[in-house]
Amino acid sequence: MTNVSGNFQAPTYLAQVEQWGLQEITLHSTRHYDNPFTEVQLRGHFRSGEQEVVAEGFYDGNQTWKVRLMPQIQGRWTFDTSSNDPELTMQSGSFDVGVPGPDNHGPVTVQGQYHFAYADGTPYFPLGTTIYNWLNRDEKLELRTLATLTNSPFNKVRFLIFPKYYLYNTVEPPLYPYPLIGERTLSPDRFSGELFANSVQSVEEAFDLSRFNPAFFAHIEARLRELQTLNIEAELILFHPYDSWGFSNMGAAHDEAYLQYVVARFAAFRNVWWTLANEYDLFGRFLGDRMKEEKNWDHLFQLVQKLDPYQHLRGIHNCFDWYDHSKPWVTHVVIQHQGKELYQVTLDAKKKYSKPVIVEEYGYEGSIPFEWGNRSAGEVVNLHWEVTMAGGYGSHGET
Amino acid sequence: MTNVSGNFQAPTYLAQVEQWGLQEITLHSTRHYDNPFTEVQLRGHFRSGEQEVVAEGFYDGNQTWKVRLMPQIQGRWTFDTSSNDPELTMQSGSFDVGVPGPDNHGPVTVQGQYHFAYADGTPYFPLGTTIYNWLNRDEKLELRTLATLTNSPFNKVRFLIFPKYYLYNTVEPPLYPYPLIGERTLSPDRFSGELFANSVQSVEEAFDLSRFNPAFFAHIEARLRELQTLNIEAELILFHPYDSWGFSNMGAAHDEAYLQYVVARFAAFRNVWWTLANEYDLFGRFLGDRMKEEKNWDHLFQLVQKLDPYQHLRGIHNCFDWYDHSKPWVTHVVIQHQGKELYQVTLDAKKKYSKPVIVEEYGYEGSIPFEWGNRSAGEVVNLHWEVTMAGGYGSHGET
Known part of the structure; x- marks a missing residue:
C-alpha cells in the first residue's frame, strides 16, 4: 500500500474556544484496521506558554479519531499529535482561547478543605438529585x-453510564455501550432480587467488549x-451492580479499556465528576473470580487519576461498608447512610477524612414499600437539614 | 496525485432501520477541494423491490459527505452512489427496513381533501404553536x-431556520448558517421598525454564502x-423577512443552493413540513432587485417539490395578500387572518382551494401593545373555535 501524502x-x-470550553481535534485515517479501537494509539499534546496538557485520543467510528481539550488558561494554544498511524501522527495546529461565557465558571474543585468552588473562585454549593438510569430508558422519559x-433548583445530578437492571428498571436500553454479537437474549421483565445474577448470557457471548x-x-x-x-x-457513576448485561463483571482488562475510553471522551467537559461506583462494596460479595475488592477499586481510582488531565472530582458510593476515603485519590467523601444520627455521622466523616462530605443517599423521597425509597417530604427536609448543619452536603432522590 | 484504491x-x-426512520450513508473523500460544497455532486440511489428513491447528498464538513433516506416500505434495500469524486462514487451496500416503532406513524399527508393523516392511516389533527426563533436564541431559553x-398538548410547532431580528428579538444567534468572513458587525439592539433594513453589512460582506x-x-x-x-x-419556515443579516436577500442562486442543502439534510426526517416563507408578500414590497415576487415563490416552491423525494407537506404564510393556494405545489392552505369573520374566511378558503386550511396566525395570545399579539385567553379560544367549526385547523402562539 502506498501512502500519498497529498491525500x-x-x-x-475550532479557531476559537472559551476558557474551560471544549476543543475537539478531528482526524481521519484511510488505513484499514481489524480493530481500530485497540490497534491505534493517538495522543494530543497541547501547549500554551508554560502549560502543557497531554490528552488521549479516541476512535469515534467511521474512520474518525478525536482528541479533546478543556483549556484551563486563556491565550494562544498550539497542538500536535502522536500516533502509530502515519496519517494521524504529527498533525498540528493552533487556536485561541478567550474569556469564558457569563455562566461558565470552570470545573468544580475542593475549596477550604470541606467545601467546593468553581475554578474561577465562585462558591459552589452542591444540591444534587439522582437520575440513575435516565439515559438508558426510552427517549420520551x-x-x-x-x-x-x-x-428545577438542582445544580448537580448523579447518573449511571451503564444501563440499570433492578426493581422498577427492567427494560433493555435503546443503545448498548458495546456492539452486540448476534442476538441479545432480553433481560427478564421481572427482577429476581439477586444482584449480578440476572444476566441471561455471559457478557462476552452478547457483546464484543473489544470495541x-x-x-x-x-x-x-x-x-x-x-x-x-x-x-x-454531572456526576458520572462509572460502575454499578444493578446489572443484567454483565458490564459489572467484564474483568480487569475490559474495565481499564472502558475507563480509558470514557476519560478520553468525557474529561474535557467541565461539569464532569467521577464516581467510581455505586454501592462499590457489593461487587466483592457476590462475584467469583471477577469480584472487585477494595484493592481493585484502588487501582481503578488511580487509573482515572492518571488519565484525567484536569483532575475532576473523584468519589465512590457505598452500600454497607465505607471505602477508606483517606486515600489520596479520593477528593471528597461520598456516603450512603440511611440509619440514625445523620448529623453526627456527617460530622465524624468530616473529622476523620478532612475532606468535603456529600451524603448521597440518606433515603429517597417516595412511597414504595422499601426502606431506601419511602421517606416523606418532611423526613427528607429533616435529613437534609442534619447533613447541612454538620457542614456536609446532601443529595436528593425520588422514587 | 495517485489514487490508491486500497485506501x-x-x-x-445502519444495518437495520425502521420504516419511516432515518438511514444515513456516510462517505469520506481524501481529495482536496477549494469548495467541497460547490465542487462535489453526490447522489444516492436506493432500491427495494419496485421502489426507487434518488436522494441528493450533502457535504457535512470534515471531508465527510452524507446521503439520507427515509424508507417508505419495509424489506431489503440496496443502494449505490454516483458522484464526480472518484472516492464517493459507486459505493454500495444493503440494509433491512423493519416495522415502525409504536409511536412512528410515518409522515403526515393530506387525507379526505380537507384533513390530515399519518402515512399509516392514523388521523392527525394539527394543534400547533409558534416558536419562531427558538433555535437561534441562547441555549437556556x-x-x-x-x-x-x-x-404541552401541541403536536406541531412552527419555527424559522434563519435567525429572527424583530421587536423582542434583537440578539445575535449562537451559530450562523454560513461561515463568517472576518468580523460581523452586530445587530442593533433596538429594532428600527423597518423590515429588511436592519442589516448593518451586506450579506456577502459578512458571510461566505458559497459554503x-x-x-x-x-x-x-x-x-x-x-x-x-x-x-x-416540525413546520420549517424556509425564508422570512425579520432579518438583520441579509438571509432574506441573498439572490436567486444562493436561495436555490440553500434549499438544495436544506432538503438534502432534512427531508429524511418524517416529521418535517415545508413552509416556503413567513409573510412571503413582504419580500416584494421593500426589496430592490432582489425582491421575491409571486413568480419567484412559484419557482422556489417547485424546486422544493422537485428536490424532496417524500413530498412532505408544502405551504406558504402571508401578511396581507394571499398566495394563490390553488397552485398544484401547494398541499394545504396557510392563512394569516386577524380580522373579523374568521369562521366565514376559513369556510371560503376551503371552498375556493379544495385543500386543508390551517389558520396559522389569528392573533397571538398575550398583552403586548400590538394588535398581532394582544389576544386574551378567551379570545383565543373563540377564534380557535371559529376555525375548527369551519372545518379548518388553528395554530396557537403566545407573545
Missing part, C-alpha cells in the same frame, strides 16, 4: 427528565452539554 | 422551550429528532 486530511478544530431539570459503540457515548455527551447549559454538574 | 473508505450506515413542549456551516444544521437536526420523540411535527 492526507488536515485535522479540523429522558426528555421529560430533562424538562424537569430545566425547571465500543460511539453512538452510545455521543448520546451521553449531548446531554452533558445540555446539563452544562443548565449549570448542572 | 478508499467503505461507506458506513431553547431548553426551557423544549421543556415546555415536553409537557454552509454544518454545525448550524446539525443543531436543528438534533431538535428535529427530539420533536419526533415527542410526536411533534
Whole structure:
C-alpha cells in the first residue's frame, strides 16, 4: 500500500474556544484496521506558554479519531499529535482561547478543605438529585427528565453510564455501550432480587467488549452539554451492580479499556465528576473470580487519576461498608447512610477524612414499600437539614 | 496525485432501520477541494423491490459527505452512489427496513381533501404553536422551550431556520448558517421598525454564502429528532423577512443552493413540513432587485417539490395578500387572518382551494401593545373555535 501524502486530511478544530470550553481535534485515517479501537494509539499534546496538557485520543467510528481539550488558561494554544498511524501522527495546529461565557465558571474543585468552588473562585454549593438510569430508558422519559431539570433548583445530578437492571428498571436500553454479537437474549421483565445474577448470557457471548459503540457515548455527551447549559454538574457513576448485561463483571482488562475510553471522551467537559461506583462494596460479595475488592477499586481510582488531565472530582458510593476515603485519590467523601444520627455521622466523616462530605443517599423521597425509597417530604427536609448543619452536603432522590 | 484504491473508505450506515426512520450513508473523500460544497455532486440511489428513491447528498464538513433516506416500505434495500469524486462514487451496500416503532406513524399527508393523516392511516389533527426563533436564541431559553413542549398538548410547532431580528428579538444567534468572513458587525439592539433594513453589512460582506456551516444544521437536526420523540411535527419556515443579516436577500442562486442543502439534510426526517416563507408578500414590497415576487415563490416552491423525494407537506404564510393556494405545489392552505369573520374566511378558503386550511396566525395570545399579539385567553379560544367549526385547523402562539 502506498501512502500519498497529498491525500492526507488536515485535522479540523475550532479557531476559537472559551476558557474551560471544549476543543475537539478531528482526524481521519484511510488505513484499514481489524480493530481500530485497540490497534491505534493517538495522543494530543497541547501547549500554551508554560502549560502543557497531554490528552488521549479516541476512535469515534467511521474512520474518525478525536482528541479533546478543556483549556484551563486563556491565550494562544498550539497542538500536535502522536500516533502509530502515519496519517494521524504529527498533525498540528493552533487556536485561541478567550474569556469564558457569563455562566461558565470552570470545573468544580475542593475549596477550604470541606467545601467546593468553581475554578474561577465562585462558591459552589452542591444540591444534587439522582437520575440513575435516565439515559438508558426510552427517549420520551429522558426528555421529560430533562424538562424537569430545566425547571428545577438542582445544580448537580448523579447518573449511571451503564444501563440499570433492578426493581422498577427492567427494560433493555435503546443503545448498548458495546456492539452486540448476534442476538441479545432480553433481560427478564421481572427482577429476581439477586444482584449480578440476572444476566441471561455471559457478557462476552452478547457483546464484543473489544470495541465500543460511539453512538452510545455521543448520546451521553449531548446531554452533558445540555446539563452544562443548565449549570448542572454531572456526576458520572462509572460502575454499578444493578446489572443484567454483565458490564459489572467484564474483568480487569475490559474495565481499564472502558475507563480509558470514557476519560478520553468525557474529561474535557467541565461539569464532569467521577464516581467510581455505586454501592462499590457489593461487587466483592457476590462475584467469583471477577469480584472487585477494595484493592481493585484502588487501582481503578488511580487509573482515572492518571488519565484525567484536569483532575475532576473523584468519589465512590457505598452500600454497607465505607471505602477508606483517606486515600489520596479520593477528593471528597461520598456516603450512603440511611440509619440514625445523620448529623453526627456527617460530622465524624468530616473529622476523620478532612475532606468535603456529600451524603448521597440518606433515603429517597417516595412511597414504595422499601426502606431506601419511602421517606416523606418532611423526613427528607429533616435529613437534609442534619447533613447541612454538620457542614456536609446532601443529595436528593425520588422514587 | 495517485489514487490508491486500497485506501478508499467503505461507506458506513445502519444495518437495520425502521420504516419511516432515518438511514444515513456516510462517505469520506481524501481529495482536496477549494469548495467541497460547490465542487462535489453526490447522489444516492436506493432500491427495494419496485421502489426507487434518488436522494441528493450533502457535504457535512470534515471531508465527510452524507446521503439520507427515509424508507417508505419495509424489506431489503440496496443502494449505490454516483458522484464526480472518484472516492464517493459507486459505493454500495444493503440494509433491512423493519416495522415502525409504536409511536412512528410515518409522515403526515393530506387525507379526505380537507384533513390530515399519518402515512399509516392514523388521523392527525394539527394543534400547533409558534416558536419562531427558538433555535437561534441562547441555549437556556431553547431548553426551557423544549421543556415546555415536553409537557404541552401541541403536536406541531412552527419555527424559522434563519435567525429572527424583530421587536423582542434583537440578539445575535449562537451559530450562523454560513461561515463568517472576518468580523460581523452586530445587530442593533433596538429594532428600527423597518423590515429588511436592519442589516448593518451586506450579506456577502459578512458571510461566505458559497459554503454552509454544518454545525448550524446539525443543531436543528438534533431538535428535529427530539420533536419526533415527542410526536411533534416540525413546520420549517424556509425564508422570512425579520432579518438583520441579509438571509432574506441573498439572490436567486444562493436561495436555490440553500434549499438544495436544506432538503438534502432534512427531508429524511418524517416529521418535517415545508413552509416556503413567513409573510412571503413582504419580500416584494421593500426589496430592490432582489425582491421575491409571486413568480419567484412559484419557482422556489417547485424546486422544493422537485428536490424532496417524500413530498412532505408544502405551504406558504402571508401578511396581507394571499398566495394563490390553488397552485398544484401547494398541499394545504396557510392563512394569516386577524380580522373579523374568521369562521366565514376559513369556510371560503376551503371552498375556493379544495385543500386543508390551517389558520396559522389569528392573533397571538398575550398583552403586548400590538394588535398581532394582544389576544386574551378567551379570545383565543373563540377564534380557535371559529376555525375548527369551519372545518379548518388553528395554530396557537403566545407573545
